[in-house]
Amino acid sequence: MTSTKITRTAGRATAAAGRHEARLLWHGNRGLFALLQAARHAGPVTRVPRLGWVVTDPVLARRVLNDHEHFGMNGEGGVGHLWTQLFGEEMGRFFGGARHTEVRTAARDLFTEDAARALIDRSQGAHHAALARRLAAGETVDVADSARVLAGRMVADVLGLPADRPDGTYRALFGAGERLAALALGTTASTELDPATVRRARAIVEDITADVPGAYRTGGPDTLLGRCREIGLGPAMARGLATLLVIAGTETGASGTVRTVALVHDTGGGRALLEDPSLLDGAVREGLRVAAPAPVIGRHVVRDADVAGRTLRAGERVLVLTYLATNGAGPFDVRREYVPETRQLWFGGGRHLCLGAAVARVQVARMLATLLADGRPYAITHRRAARRVLVPSYAELRATLVR
Numbered sequence: 001m002t003s004t005k006i007t008r009t010a011g012r013a014t015a016a017a018g019r020h021e022a023r024l025l026w027h028g029n030r031g032l033f034a035l036l037q038a039a040r041h042a043g044p045v046t047r048v049p050r051l052g053w054v055v056t057d058p059v060l061a062r063r064v065l066n067d068h069e070h071f072g073m074n075g076e077g078g079v080g081h082l083w084t085q086l087f088g089e090e091m092g093r094f095f096g097g098a099r100h101t102e103v104r105t106a107a108r109d110l111f112t113e114d115a116a117r118a119l120i121d122r123s124q125g126a127h128h129a130a131l132a133r134r135l136a137a138g139e140t141v142d143v144a145d146s147a148r149v150l151a152g153r154m155v156a157d158v159l160g161l162p163a164d165r166p167d168g169t170y171r172a173l174f175g176a177g178e179r180l181a182a183l184a185l186g187t188t189a190s191t192e193l194d195p196a197t198v199r200r201a202r203a204i205v206e207d208i209t210a211d212v213p214g215a216y217r218t219g220g221p222d223t224l225l226g227r228c229r230e231i232g233l234g235p236a237m238a239r240g241l242a243t244l245l246v247i248a249g250t251e252t253g254a255s256g257t258v259r260t261v262a263l264v265h266d267t268g269g270g271r272a273l274l275e276d277p278s279l280l281d282g283a284v285r286e287g288l289r290v291a292a293p294a295p296v297i298g299r300h301v302v303r304d305a306d307v308a309g310r311t312l313r314a315g316e317r318v319l320v321l322t323y324l325a326t327n328g329a330g331p332f333d334v335r336r337e338y339v340p341e342t343r344q345l346w347f348g349g350g351r352h353l354c355l356g357a358a359v360a361r362v363q364v365a366r367m368l369a370t371l372l373a374d375g376r377p378y379a380i381t382h383r384r385a386a387r388r389v390l391v392p393s394y395a396e397l398r399a400t401l402v403r
C-alpha cells in the first residue's frame with residue numbers, strides 16, 4: 001500500500017471509531033449527547049440557561065476541580081447533594097470534611113499500583129484465563145458482559161464482600177449499581193431528587209448493601225469495610241461508602257474497558273500492540289481519554305469565583321465537561337504521546353481525584369492483554385449500545401480472534 005492509501009485508510013478507521021463512540025452517547029444518554037453537541041462550539045467557560053456554567057477547557061477544568069475554597073461537592077450541582085438525600089447529612093458532610101481525608105488516608109494503600117495489580121489478579125485472574133482459553137479455541141466472547149462481571153467481582157473483593165459466588169451475583173451487583181446511577185439521569189439541570197426517586201433509590205441501595213453489615217463486622221484489615229470499622233466510621237456510613245464505591249467503580253470501569261477494546265479494534269491498534277507491546281500503557285491512557293467514562297463532573301459554587309474573566313456567583317452550579325476537555329487533543333491514537341494539558345482529567349482532579357485510578361488502568365490493560373494473548377488481533381463481530389444509562393457503554397461487544 002502507498003503511504004497516501006495508508007493515511008486514507010487510517011483516517012477512515014478513525015472516523016468510524018468516532019461514529020461508534022457518538023452512537024454510544026446518543027443511545028445511552030440523550031441529554032448528555034445534546035449538552036456535548038451544544039457545548040462543543042461554546043467558549044471555555046460559558047453560562048447555559050437552566051444548567052449553569054459549563055467548562056470545556058482542560059486547564060480551567062483542573063483549576064475548578066482543584067479550587068476547594070470556591071467549588072464544593074455539596075449544595076445544588078454537586079454530587080454530594082445527591083448522596084445527602086440518600087444517606088443523610090453525615091454522608092453529605094463527608095465529601096467536604098475531615099472524615100474524607102481520614103478515609104482516603106486509611107484506604108490509600110489498598111489503591112496503589114501494586115495493590116491494584118494484586119486486586120485485579122485475585123478478583124479477575126480466573127475469568128481472564130477462561131476468556132483467553134475460549135478465544136484461543138475459536139469462540140466468540142462478549143467483552144461487555146465480562147467487563148460487567150469483572151467490575152462487580154473487583155468491587156466486591158476490595159470492599160470485603162463475598163468473592164466466591166457465581167458470575168450472576170456480580171452481574172446483579174453491577175446491574176443494581178447501573179439502575180441506581182440511572183436515577184441520576186434527570187439531574188443535569190438540578191440535583192434535587194423527588195420523593196419517589198429517593199424511595200426507588202433507597203430500595204436499590206438495600207439490594208446493593210445486603211451483605212455490607214456482615215462484611216463490616218468481620219472484614220479483615222485488607223478490606224475497605226474492615227478499614228471503615230477500624231477508624232470507627234459506623235455501620236451507616238460504611239453502607240454509604242460501599243454504595244459510593246459500587247457506583248464510582250463499576251459502570252465507569254466497565255465502560256472504560258469495553259470502549260477501549262472497541263477503539264483499539266476500530267483504529268487498527270490491535271496489530272500495533274502486537275508488534276510493540278510497550279504501547280499498551282499509552283493505549284489504555286488513550287482509551288480512557290477518548291471514552292472519558294465520567295463525562296461530566298458537577299460542582300456547587302460556594303463563593304464568588306473568577307474563572308477566565310467570568311464571575312461565577314455563590315449558589316450557582318458548574319458542569320466540568322471532562323469529555324470535551326479531554327477529547328480536544330484529538331481522536332484515539334494508540335501512538336499518541338502523553339498530553340500535558342489533559343493529564344488524567346478523566347479521573348477528575350484535586351481532593352476527589354479518582355481513588356480507583358490505578359485499578360481502572362490495570363483493569364483495562366488486563367482485558368487488552370487477554371484479547372491479544374494468543375498473538376493474533378481480535379475482530380469485533382457484533383456490537384450493541386447500552387440504552388438509558390448514566391455512563392454510555394456497550395450492552396454487547398462480541399469479539400473473536402482473527403484467523
Ligand code: HEM
Pocket residue numbers: 079104155158244245248249250252253256257288292293294297298345346347348349351352353354355356357359360
Ligand atoms: C475508567 C474508570 C473510572 C473513571 C473514568 C473514574 C472517574 C472518576 C472521577 C472523574 C472522579 C471524581 C468525581 C468528582 O470529582 O466529583 C472519581 C472519583 C472516585 N472514583 Fe473513580 N473512576 C473510574 C474507576 C474507578 C474505580 C475502578 C474505582 C474503585 C475501585 C473508583 C473509585 C472512585 C472513588 C471512591 C471516588 C471518590 C473519590 C473521592 O471523592 O475522594 N473509580 N472517579
